């Protein structure tokens with residue numbers, strides 16, 4: 001997929017620097033210095049550390065390993081991660097343009113979601129988010145959340161590598177945002193607790209795949225060979241994103257409510273062919289004909 005040089009979204013929030021301080025780093029540092037400069041190096045380091053402590057530059061808890069704290073600091077990231085970060089910004093900008101014009105065609109304003117990039121865990125309006133959940137959308141704060149390490153998981157565990165698959169994942173979550181703007185998500189979540197709630201959930205997920213297909217439809221001139229197959233593999237592999245239980249305000253992973261791989265691919269393809277929001281009604285068809 002060709003993405004370099006394209007517009008970047010300004011709606012991406014970088015929360016990767018917000019983390020719980022770890023003391024493991026001190027040991028690693030001592031080991032490193034010891035190997036390189038011997039015992040002399042370690043002694044010098046300890047003196048520097050002691051002075052810094054005395055001057056109040058370092059939290060003793062951090063050195064002793066007794067306490068942890070929330071820190072916002074500079075982000076250490078590999079060039080590979082920085083490239084993913086830049087990529088995510090372009091994909092989000094792309095969804096803004098595509099759904100902005102789709103909404104304009106229906107004379108409706110499009111309120112773009114924000115996308116927050118974090119590491120490990122994050123506090124959201126829908127409760128605590130964790131990297132293991134995969135990317136998710138929270139209707140409460142209208143944000144998409146992603147830990148970029150998910151993309152490693154996508155490559156290794158799900159055998160769905162490739163930038164188009166990575167973009168598809170975001171497009172699917174933005175699809176949940178579209179459903180929130182249109183009130184569809186709210187209608188489905190209102191049925192929570194009813195016997196047919198799972199069916200409604202599947203319809204909702206398949207529609208988000210359809211909306212991801214709309215995004216792909218508008219990207220056809222940027223595609224490389226094999227890109228659609230990449231997205232298909234991702235759709236096939238990911239059954240595990242999380243959405244909010246509106247009443248409890250919790251994030252509930254729902255592996256079993258995404259529909260079959262075949263259904264997901266079918267609806268993604270429908271979106272890809274049509275490119276129009278109004279052709280993605282997954283709710284008025286009989287359930288077994290989805």
Ligand SMILES: [Zn+2]
Pocket residue numbers: 172176205208241242
């Ligand atoms: Zn979903």
